[in-house]
Amino acid sequence: MIAKRLKKCASVKQPNASIETARSNVTAPCFAGRFAPTPSGDLHIGSLVAAVASAVHMRSLQGEHRLRIDDIDPPRIVAGSESRIVDAVSYFGIPVDEPVIKQSGRLASYQDALKSLASANRVFACYCTRRELDRGVNCVANCRQTRLDQTKPIRDTLSELRDKAAIRLDTTGVSGFIVDDVIQKAITVDDASSLGHPVIWRKDGLVSYLLATSVDDSDGISHVVRGADLWPGTAAQQIVTQLLDRPVPQWLHVPCAVDEHEQKLGKQTRAPSIHNADALTLLQQVWQFLGQQPFACGSLEAFWDLCPELWCVTAVPTITTQRID
Ligand SMILES: [Zn+2]
Numbered sequence: 001m002i003a004k005r006l007k008k009c010a011s012v013k014q015p016n017a018s019i020e021t022a023r024s025n026v027t028a029p030c031f032a033g034r035f036a037p038t039p040s041g042d043l044h045i046g047s048l049v050a051a052v053a054s055a056v057h058m059r060s061l062q063g064e065h066r067l068r069i070d071d072i073d074p075p076r077i078v079a080g081s082e083s084r085i086v087d088a089v090s091y092f093g094i095p096v097d098e099p100v101i102k103q104s105g106r107l108a109s110y111q112d113a114l115k116s117l118a119s120a121n122r123v124f125a126c127y128c129t130r131r132e133l134d135r136g137v138n139c140v141a142n143c144r145q146t147r148l149d150q151t152k153p154i155r156d157t158l159s160e161l162r163d164k165a166a167i168r169l170d171t172t173g174v175s176g177f178i179v180d181d182v183i184q185k186a187i188t189v190d191d192a193s194s195l196g197h198p199v200i201w202r203k204d205g206l207v208s209y210l211l212a213t214s215v216d217d218s219d220g221i222s223h224v225v226r227g228a229d230l231w232p233g234t235a236a237q238q239i240v241t242q243l244l245d246r247p248v249p250q251w252l253h254v255p256c257a258v259d260e261h262e263q264k265l266g267k268q269t270r271a272p273s274i275h276n277a278d279a280l281t282l283l284q285q286v287w288q289f290l291g292q293q294p295f296a297c298g299s300l301e302a303f304w305d306l307c308p309e310l311w312c313v314t315a316v317p318t319i320t321t322q323r324i325d
């Protein structure tokens with residue numbers, strides 16, 4: 001069975017040939033992925049699906065796997081959840097190769113990225129109120145004319161705009177590109193302005209998830225494996241990444257776990273914490289959720305030793321949601 005499955009997977013095109021080519025002369029490991037939870041509560045089965053898929057896929061490519069804490073939004077942070085997430089990752093034996101990265105420690109990188117986008121004339125200050133915004137996406141005022149003053153340090157600009165204006169990405173003229181995914185059906189973007197002008201820096205002074213994640217996922221990360229709930233926003237992330245002239249990672253969006261009511265199992269739905277679950281049983285359940293053939297193993301170590309060889313990315317369901325029992 002193992003030989004048969006390996007043979008099947010051997011015919012799979014290796015993702016992102018351009019990345020492979022560009023890094024062919026670099027000392028191994030060539031590939032890196034990440035699991036990037038928000039510390040807004042305990043891990044749940046949905047986040048475990050993303051974590052396992054990311055870790056196994058990277059190990060199958062003999063790549064690194066990193067843990068990043070997406071803690072840029074203080075109002076969402078729940079005290080103690082970061083350490084509980086780190087503990088849970090260890091409890092399930094999910095491989096992590098480097099010290100934990102925290103987005104809250106990378107503000108300067110996000111400010112540099114904003115400065116680059118401003119220099120490329122790709123951002124504008126939006127003074128629209130929420131009520132004024134057309135469906136929450138497009139400006140009703142002529143905000144695109146309000147470019148950032150590039151003679152000032154970016155920090156001063158951010159201080160001046162705080163609580164007055166959000167900073168949006170000007171997507172005008174960005175056209176004709178494909179957002180390709182190993183699992184989901186590719187998206188062709190004929191005209192990026194149809195996506196609106198997404199917020200790059202929030203009115204409350206916080207960097208947006210979009211900019212922070214675009215910067216971090218293009219900083220040595222070759223493969224982004226995550227839940228398909230983030231797939232619709234991937235076109236915007238790819239635009240930001242390309243406008244920053246950074247390498248676009250290979251995207252792999254695995255199905256989101258939903259309940260019998262098609263509700264995503266997550267912190268919002270108060271999905272049960274997995275911290276006290278039987279780790280091996282739950283890992284095997286997640287393994288099968290990802291379309292993989294079950295296999296016998298008696299320990300966490302054996303699971304993580306075997307699964308990279310058995311992993312078959314073409315067996316992952318090409319759907320965005322899937323019920324888990
Ligand atoms: Zn506006």
